[in-house]
Amino acid sequence: MKNILIVFGGNSFEHEVSIKSASNIHNYIDKTIFNVNNLYISKEGIWYEFDNNFKDINTSKLKKIYNIIEYLKRYDLVFNIIHGYSGEDGKLQSLFELFNIKYIGPDSYCSFICMNKILTKLLLENNGIKTTNFIIFKNIKDTIKNMKFPMVIKPSDGGSSCGVSIVNNIIELKRSIKEAKKYSDNIIIEEYIKGRELECAILENNKDLVISKLGEIVVNNDIYSYEDKYVTNKSLLITPTLINYTVENSIKKIAKKAFNICKCKGLARIDFLYDESNNKIYLNEINTLPGFTDISMFPKLLSLEGYSYTDLITIILNNELNS
Numbered sequence: 119m120k121n122i123l124i125v126f127g128g129n130s131f132e133h134e135v136s137i138k139s140a141s142n143i144h145n146y147i148d149k150t151i152f153n154v155n156n157l158y159i160s161k162e163g164i165w166y167e168f169d170n171n172f173k174d175i176n177t178s179k180l181k182k183i184y185n186i187i188e189y190l191k192r193y194d195l196v197f198n199i200i201h202g203y204s205g206e207d208g209k210l211q212s213l214f215e216l217f218n219i220k221y222i223g224p225d226s227y228c229s230f231i232c233m234n235k236i237l238t239k240l241l242l243e244n245n246g247i248k249t250t251n252f253i254i255f256k257n258i259k260d261t262i263k264n265m266k267f268p269m270v271i272k273p274s275d276g277g278s279s280c281g282v283s284i285v286n287n288i289i290e291l292k293r294s295i296k297e298a299k300k301y302s303d304n305i306i307i308e309e310y311i312k313g314r315e316l317e318c319a320i321l322e323n324n325k326d327l328v329i330s331k332l333g334e335i336v337v338n339n340d341i342y343s344y345e346d347k348y349v350t351n352k353s354l355l356i357t358p359t360l361i362n363y364t365v366e367n368s369i370k371k372i373a374k375k376a377f378n379i380c381k382c383k384g385l386a387r388i389d390f391l392y393d394e395s396n397n398k399i400y401l402n403e404i405n406t407l408p409g410f411t412d413i414s415m416f417p418k419l420l421s422l423e424g425y426s427y428t429d430l431i432t433i434i435l436n437n438e439l440n441s
C-alpha cells in the first residue's frame with residue numbers, strides 16, 4: 119500500500135476551505151489501496167501532525183513537526199490541498215521539488231504562473247487565447263487615460279475574490295486600489311464584462327484529459343464575492359448549465375488548450391466569462407488546486423462525467439504514482 123500524506127490548512131484566506139477539502143479527501147480516499155495521514159499547516163505557518171478530527175481543529179491533537187523534510191520523506195506522495203497563497207502559487211511545490219518529494223498537481227512553474235493574473239494573461243494571449251482587456255496599474259491618471267468605466271480592480275496574485283471590485287468612477291477607483299493593495303503590491307485593471315460565469319473541470323486520467331461539461335455561477339451581486347463563495351451561499355451553482363452546443367464546445371477546447379499551454383497537471387478548474395450579446399468568450403482564470411468541499415464546482419462537474427469523489431482521488435494519486 120502506498121503512503122499518502124494530505125497537506126492542508128496554510129496561511130491563506132482559503133484556510134478554512136482547505137480544511138473542508140482535506141476532510142473530504144480524507145473521508146473518500148480508498149483506504150483499501152492507500153494508507154493516509156494528514157499534515158496541518160496553521161495560519162501562523164506551523165506544521166503539525168494531525169489526528170483525524172477535521173470537525174474541530176482547535177480540539178484536535180496536534181503534534182508539532184520539527185524536521186519537516188524528514189517527515190515528508192516518509193511518504194510516497196503528498197496530496198497538497200492548500201488553496202491560494204503558499205500552496206497553489208509554487209512555494210510548496212518548490213520545496214517539494216528541491217527535496218525530491220512527490221506531490222500531486224502541477225509544478226512550481228505552472229503554479230506560479232496560474233496564480234499570477236498578469237502572467238497568466240500574458241502567456242494565454244501570446245498563445246491566441248482571449249482574456250479580458252487589461253492594464254497593469256501604475257497610477258490613477260494612467261488608468262483613466264487607458265481604461266473606460268466600469269472597470270474591474272484585482273490584486274494580481276490574490277484569490278477568493280479578496281480585493282476584487284467593480285468601479286464606476288474615480289472615487290470608487292481610488293478606494294478600490296487602496297483595498298486591493300492590502301492583498302498585493304501588483305494590481306490589474308480589467309474591462310468589465312457583463313456576461314455569464316462558466317466553469318470547466320479538467321482531470322488527467324492515464325495521460326488523457328477528461329474535460330467536463332460546463333457549470334455556471336449565477337451571482338447574487340455584481341461579482342462572485344468572498345461572502346457568496348464561503349459565507350452566504352447565495353449564489354447559485356448550476357451543473358450542468360444550459361448553453362448553446364457550439365459555445366460549450368469552444369469553451370471546452372479553449373480550456374484544454376490553456377491546460378496544456380500553462381503546463382497544468384492532474385487537475386484544474388478553468389473559469390470563463392461569456393458575453394452573450396456579442397458571443398465573446400474570455401478565459402478568466404485557471405485554478406490549479408480547485409476546492410474539494412461538498413459544494414465545490416470541481417467534484418460536481420466531474421460527477422457528471424461519472425467520477426465519484428473516491429474515483430477522482432484515486433485517479434489523481436495514481437496519475438502521479440505511475441508517472
Ligand SMILES: Nc1ncnc2c1ncn2[C@@H]1O[C@H](COP(=O)(O)OP(=O)(O)O)[C@@H](O)[C@H]1O
Nearest residue numbers: 250270276277278279280308309310311341342
Ligand atoms: N472582467 C470582469 N468582468 C466582470 N466580472 C468579473 C471580471 N473579472 C472578475 N469578475 C468577477 O469577480 C470575481 C472574482 O474575480 P476572479 O478573477 O475570479 O478572482 P479570484 O482569483 O479572486 O477568484 C469573478 O468570479 C467574477 O464574478
Ligand SMILES: [Mg+2]
Nearest residue numbers: 278279389403
Ligand atoms: Mg475566481
